[in-house]
Amino acid sequence: MNARNAAFGPERRLARTGRLYTAPSLLVILAITVFPIVFSVVLSFAEVRLTLNGFQVERLTLGNYDAMLGSGEWWYALLFTAGYTAVTVAVELALGIMAALVLERLDAARGWIMALLLIPWSMITVVSGQLWAFVYDSTYGAATWFLGLFTGSPPVIMGDPASAIAAMAAADIWKTTPFVAIIVLSGLMLIPRDVYESAEIDGAGPWTTFWRITLPMLRPTLAIAVLFRILQAFGLFDLPFVLTSGGPGTSTQSLAMMGYTVLFQDLNIGPGAAIATSTALIVLLACLAFIKVFRYQVGREEIR
Incomplete structure (x- = not known):
């Protein structure tokens, strides 16, 4: 002892x-x-009163959450944020996988191309958002000029809710797809080469090899990429803040931006804190559900 x-x-x-x-x-x-x-x-949970020296908590109440859940604007921001997250993450995942498959087959130029791909990702979102604002400008924007060749007159991209959402999603996808591609590429590099050699001997074609070997073995890597992107996309704030200011109207107002507007512009501290807390709770529950489903799928694969 x-x-x-x-x-x-x-x-x-x-x-x-x-x-x-x-x-x-x-x-x-x-x-x-x-x-x-x-x-x-x-x-x-507090009813807050603003004072000359700051703010003062009057009492604890559930009124902030009652008002939030009864607000149509909050429900629209929730649906917009969830839909925007689902669409952008799905597109980024598809493009990231394709880019990673191309990068895997490169030899000498891989390092240079990876460095070029990382430029959008390394750029601060406020800066990239401002660059895209120039592209979408209704007077001298390149996208406006290009679309005007087909429509006959230059469109106001940020003046229509549908086109504003699509333009914002395109800017987000341009910035974050390289991040997904680099993560997927790291997963591809870990797949043993003898697995592909065995599949080739068995007569499997490229399409079958991708769906039966590459994609299943990439599931842990894809889960990490999706989890990171959900966390980032659901906290969407800086891109709509720079590009659209939540407009036109409130069509591109995310939960994070709504919380900022209520808390810092309208100075409604209690309701703004309720929006921020609910957003964090929704992200936490979504991530926990995603991890649970992923573990269940991995367990089924191991049993097989």
Whole structure:
């Protein structure tokens, strides 16, 4: 027993030293992440009155959530955010897989092409959004000029809800598809080559090989890519803020942008906190459901 304690003594001291060194960073994380989240949740249940020195909590109530759930504007923002997320993530996943399959077959030029692909992703969204605003400008925009060749007159892309949503989705897909492609490419590089050799010997064609071998073996990688993109896309704010300001009307107003408008522009602290809290809860539940379904599918594949 004494020998065992003596053996574990250095490990325990090392663990205590590690906890001591990581404590400051954990406290910083606690201060800048956990505390604001908890404070926002508390404010979402509060009736807040603005004062000259800031704000004052009058009482706790469920009225903020009642008003939110009874608001047609909130339901539209929820449906828009969910639909926008589903469409953009699906398109990005399809384009990312195709780009990754092409990159996998390249040799010398792969590094250069990957570097070029990462330029849109590395660009700050506000900057890329402003660039796309120039492209969509109704007076001198390149997209406006190009579409005018077919329609006869230059269209106002951002003046129509349908075209504004499509234009915003195109800008988002342009920026984030390289991110998905790089993740998928890393998964492709991990697939053993002998699996493809065996499939070729068995007479499997490229299409069959992709659906029966490549895609099933890419499921863990695709799950990571989809999970990251859902987290990012559902928090959509900066792109509509720069491109459309939520318009025309509220047609491109996401949940995050609605929360910003209510909280910081209308100065309705309680309702704004309720919108932010509900958005975080929806994302959390969606991610948990996605992970559960993914684990179930992996378990079925292992049984087979």
